[in-house]
Amino acid sequence: MAEIIFRAPRGNAIENPDLAWLSQLFLSPVPEYWMQGAGDAIIEFVEGDVLRKLLVLPSDKFEIYLKYLEGEKAWLSLENREK
Secondary structure (H helix, E strand, O other): OOOEEEEOOOOEEEEEEOHHHHHHHHHOOOOOOHHOOOOEEEEEEOOOOEEEEEEEEEEEEEEEEHHHHHHEEEEEOOOOOOO
């Protein structure tokens, strides 16, 4: 069974967060949410030995920047249009 771990901007880890709550953080965040702590977050998907990560970083231009990693390889980077 897969496990989801949300690592919030302040560094705390929340295992298997409620998806409605997580959606709310992205679609209608509390003002300044993404500017607290380190300002970034990670959503980790763990299934057996496979680890996938979605990095969520603050962006002045787009509010948030997303980067998807599987292992050490970037599969999607909204910063670099060539990936």
